[in-house]
Amino acid sequence: MRYALLMNYREPGEGEISEEAIAEAMAAFGAYGRALAAAGVLVSGDVLQPTAATTTVTCREGGLRVQDGPFAETKEALAGIFVLDVADLDAAIGWAEKCPGAQWGVIEVRPSATALVNGEWTR
């Protein structure tokens, strides 16, 4: 079963986080990524750029609407996504507990409904 671990946390301002803190977080994510890979459960991992770089696309109201900025202005924003392939929700929660982002944010664990694998939609 594929699960997405969605990391949500407050976006830091420009220069709010020191170089050292960034280096530490990178080291923590490095170790986490190696553990995921070694366990053979990692499908993909992306840490996202700030919401300022977001473009929202919708055709909900007929016609294309491209909007500068995120879908909703909230205090905490989607910050990164790990897609894991693990046996069940318990295993996914186990990995979410150890995700460095859980230390300063919230991890949403969402099962995948369908996924593109090698260009084909799979279940």
Place this chain on the structure above:
Amino acid sequence: MDALTTDDEDRPAAEAAGLAAAEAAGLAARDSYGRLLALLAASTGDIAAAEDALADAFERALRTWPERGTPANPDAWLLTVARNRLRDQWKSASAQRTVPLDNRQDSLTHTDDLDVDALPDRRLELMLVCAHPAIDPAAHTPLMLSTVLGFTAEQIGRAFSVPTATMATRLVRSKKRIKAARIPFRIPGADELPARMASVLEAVYGAYVIDWATTGPQARHLPPSEALHLAEVLTRCAPADPEAHGLAALVQLSASRAPARQDADGRFVPLADQDPSRWDADLIDRAHGHLRAAHARGRLGRFQLEAAIQAVHCARRRGGPTDWPTLLGLHRALHAIAPSLGSGVALAAVIAEVEGPAAGLAALNALLEEAGQRGRRFQPARATRAHLLARLGRTEEAVAAYDSALDLTHDRAERQYLQHRRDGVRRARGEARTG
């Protein structure tokens, strides 16, 4: 060539001696730090101001001692300078004028007359403040490491896998809260003390292990000597508390086996297969001293029982098999007074040793039924279940159980070990079929 060889042979011993001396000096410095900070913070509850004043005193010591020589009583010197510094802050315009000076504690004293050892040790009050119910439990252990041992936010952050800035914010917030909410530096009354001490013990234990809900307790990335030191400080501040001694013994006994937990190739070695000669004999002896001190108090508790269990395992160092019946009694008592998923799984494993794997599996299944969701998400339960099924020859189920345990195993060495066991069961099944 000869000289080189001799040199090389001597180096480890000399290095070990140097390290031991450095460690001793480091611990003494941490001891002074915690004692001085507790004294400085106790009267006002303002830990941050006390830290600043103490940092100033240390900085002045670094500047003046090399020229004028180290004072006869360095701690007294540091305390006096830090107190003067605090008084300067109070007098300054920016400080609140409503804080009364405590003349008894703050009168100018000639530093050589000030005997720090004669001053009360207020580190227990400090530890009680750090583990106060009004403080976020997640901050208890970091606060203790910061105030009692003087660790930096960076060092503590590393131990908790949290960036320095995040840890620093957490520490600052808690210290502000202590001051703002006026959490008192005092030993609570007898009716309140046991519960408050339990949080202190829990926080000290937290310096040694990190308790994951999914994978159970795991050692922290702190240099082990420093978690050990916090436990030792607590036994000195609360010598009459048998659980403090029990906790010190527990931490020492678990730490004593650290060198034997992985083999030369980094593979996980389970307790039963560990080479006892690789355990740290000195730590085991120190732990036994604490167990004797605890026993003399005649009040049993969770940490003493956990330490006693470790001590029975460590007795294998003297040769002879593990005393499983004694372990069963200890595990039963532990699960009765401090029931947890971990204690229940451990009890089931020991029942399997004494009464056979079928009895162990029955106990484990009963426990898991009761625990529901949480039990299913607990890696030690899955791993124990797999081992028991394998021993019962229920190979199909054992293989599936090993796979399910592996789903929740994040430690690389332990994954390799479980895979190895699973593959062993699989091979045996294959041979049974062909044979």
